[in-house]
Amino acid sequence: LARLDQPATWPIVWYRGSLLGLDRCAIYDMALGPEVGQSPPEADGLTTMDRHEVAHCVITRNYNARSDPPRALMEGWAQANQGTPAEELAVTAWDDHQKGLSLTLQQLVAPDWYWYSGPAAYSQGGPLVNYLLQVYGPERFLKLYTTCQQATFEADCRATLGICLDE
Numbered sequence: 001l002a003r004l005d006q007p008a009t010w011p012i013v014w015y016r017g018s019l020l021g022l023d024r025c026a027i028y029d030m031a032l033g034p035e036v037g038q039s040p041p042e043a044d045g046l047t048t049m050d051r052h053e054v055a056h057c058v059i060t061r062n063y064n065a066r067s068d069p070p071r072a073l074m075e076g077w078a079q080a081n082q083g084t085p086a087e088e089l090a091v092t093a094w095d096d097h098q099k100g101l102s103l104t105l106q107q108l109v110a111p112d113w114y115w116y117s118g119p120a121a122y123s124q125g126g127p128l129v130n131y132l133l134q135v136y137g138p139e140r141f142l143k144l145y146t147t148c149q150q151a152t153f154e155a156d157c158r159a160t161l162g163i164c165l166d167e
Contacts, residue, residue, distance in 0.1 A: 076125020
C-alpha cells in the first residue's frame with residue numbers, strides 16, 4: 001500500500017494452502033498461499049509467494065468495472081512487491097534478454113500476450129512496474145493500471161504517461 005500512497009483500510013483474507021481446488025492465487029481480497037512446508041518462510045514468517053498473492057489483492061481494490069490491465073502489469077506488480085530486490089528482478093530480465101527470451105512491450109500488450117501469464121509477464125513485468133512507479137509515480141501508474149484496455153493500451157499510455165509504447 002505504501003507504494004501506491006494508500007492507507008490500509010480493509011482486510012485481506014490470507015489462506016495457507018488450497019481451497020476449493022485452488023491454490024497459489026488471489027481472488028479479489030483473498031490470497032491463497034503455498035501449503036505449509038512447500039516454500040521456506042523468511043524471517044517474518046512469510047514466503048515470496050505469500051507476498052506475491054497479497055500484492056494482487058492490494059491492487060485489485062482499485063479496480064473498476066472496466067479495469068483490464070495486461071498480464072505484464074498484473075504479474076509485474078506482484079513480482080515487484082513480493083520482496084525480491086528490484087536489482088535482482090532487473091538482472092533476471094536482462095539475463096532473459098541476453099538469452100533471447102524477452103519480448104518487446106508491443107508484443108507483451110498485443111492480443112496474443114495481453115492476457116497470457118507466460119514467463120515474460122513475470123520476468124519483464126516486475127522491472128517494468130518498478131520503472132513506471134519510479135519515473136511516473138504511484139498515481140499515474142495506478143491510473144494506467146485501472147483504466148487501460150487491450151484495444152486502447154497504447155493510447156492509454158499516451159494519455160496517462162505522455163509516451164507511446166516505443167518510448
